[in-house]
Amino acid sequence: MNPDSRSFTYSQRRNFDPPQSSPRRIVLTGGGSAGHVSVNLALIPVLQQRGWDVDYIGSDNGIEKKLIAELPDVSYHAIATGKLRRYFSLQNFTDPFRVLKGVGQSRRLIRQLKPDVVFSKGGFVSVPVVFGAWLNRVPALIHESDYSPGLANRLALPFASALCTTFPETAASVNAGRAGRNVNAKNKNGKGKAVQVGSVVRPSITAGDTARGFARLGFDGGKPVLLAAGGSLGSQALNGNLRRNLSALLERFDVVHLCGRSGLDPRLEGRDGYRQFEFLNEELPDVLAAAGIVFSRAGSNAIFEFLALRRPMLLCPLGRSQSRGDQILNADSFVRAGYAESIDEESWSDEEFLRKLDLLLAQRETYAARMEAAGEGNSLELLLRQIEETVSR
Structure with missing residues (x-):
């Protein structure tokens, strides 16, 4: 076979063989x-x-x-x-x-x-x-x-x-x-x-089932559910503020508390109307579906998930003494938009905490309507x- 013939045969293979594509x-x-x-x-x-x-x-x-x-x-x-x-x-x-x-x-x-x-x-x-x-x-x-x-x-x-x-x-x-x-x-x-x-x-966040959430928590639906989220690493200040007010909260709500790594308090296990977890994975969408309002840090990923679920929020951003102030800006943006209320950890007031939760509960349909109107x-x-x-x- 002469060089021209070899060249022609190679050209045919190059032009007509199926391309070999590899996954990206x-x-x-x-x-x-x-x-x-x-x-x-x-x-x-x-x-x-x-x-x-x-x-x-x-x-x-x-x-x-x-x-x-x-x-x-x-x-x-x-x-x-x-x-x-x-x-x-x-x-x-x-x-x-x-x-x-x-x-x-x-x-x-x-x-x-x-x-x-x-x-x-x-x-x-x-x-x-x-x-x-x-x-x-x-x-x-x-x-x-x-x-x-x-x-x-x-x-x-x-x-x-x-x-x-x-x-x-x-x-x-x-x-x-x-x-x-x-x-x-x-x-x-x-x-x-x-x-x-x-x-x-995450699409799975919005796919929860309310009935499964109540069953998972052991709540009967007689009270609205307050979801308290202290972040995946656990916030001692947020967890402590919640637990100090737990008796007053349980008069108003059933409480599910995501307290973060090493945040569990064994003394509170089995208390009627209170459930605590370090964090939840597969069960989280169902628990979120059962929640009525949220008390949380103001990390962006979490608060946008609550926004997608139309859950009114009381946000307690990490203060400037512990951060660059990003959560304060996040919370301010959500308060201006009418999706949330906020409370300052560094000048905390138990009375203000309970009052703002009562406000969210009383007007939760108004807050949810604003979130619905915003669309995503x-x-x-x-x-x-x-x-x-x-x-x-």
Whole structure:
């Protein structure tokens, strides 16, 4: 066979053989709290339905491992992490070396996995992963749920292709360069990196059954149910304020208390009208369906889930002495919109607490109507579109 014949035969194979397409692959990251995992939990089943292979990079001992590692067809990879603290700690001197180790591990993992894109929900574990993606020239998107970007996302933003936000004010602030000093908020074309997609709520959250919820809790429906949520890591202050007022609350409500890690009080087990859990997984949608009003921290993922369920909220945001004030901004936004009331933890009043819960209970139909009127677009689909567009670019 002469060279021309070989060339012609190869050309025929190239043009007429069926193309060999491989599944697209995405690496997800985010952790430190349940709020830094919830959007990923919403994304994973939809991505898998659309043919994506899914890998997850997180810490070895964070809550993200517990929530993700047992999901079917998701490969979990643990890396070294270091917490980004705003207060003095001796670990501030050692954790930078753990972060550098995590960057090296992420770089090797991403080079090995060869993903089409990396998606980060934030938290301190995400910074080495986004940087590792940048070193491998893999595009990365990051997601910010709160009104103001967190420290981890501000550090990751210069190495990301885009930032997806929940609040429109956040996108405007980032694109205007107000996200913080030395933050690159523009892409190579000079356009702002931030785009608002809205709140991403797990579809399963809205699929609960009220009757199953009452049965799970052992409540008969004779009283409205107050759901108290202290966050996945547990808030000692919120839990303590609730329990100090428990006798007065049980005159008005049946109470289900999600008290977070190590937050259970064995002295209260079996008390009539009170149920306590560290957290709930499969049962959570049914319990939420049974709840009438909510007392909660003001983490963005949680409050947007309550908004999707049309549950009036009394929000107790984490104070500025313990945070950057992001939950205060979240709560203020919901109060202005007429979805919630708020109470200040640092100037707490038991009388105000009970009075505002009574107000929410008396006017819960008004609050729910405002939430219904606001409506919610298909934010999950918008986020998936951003992922697809990032890959295509």
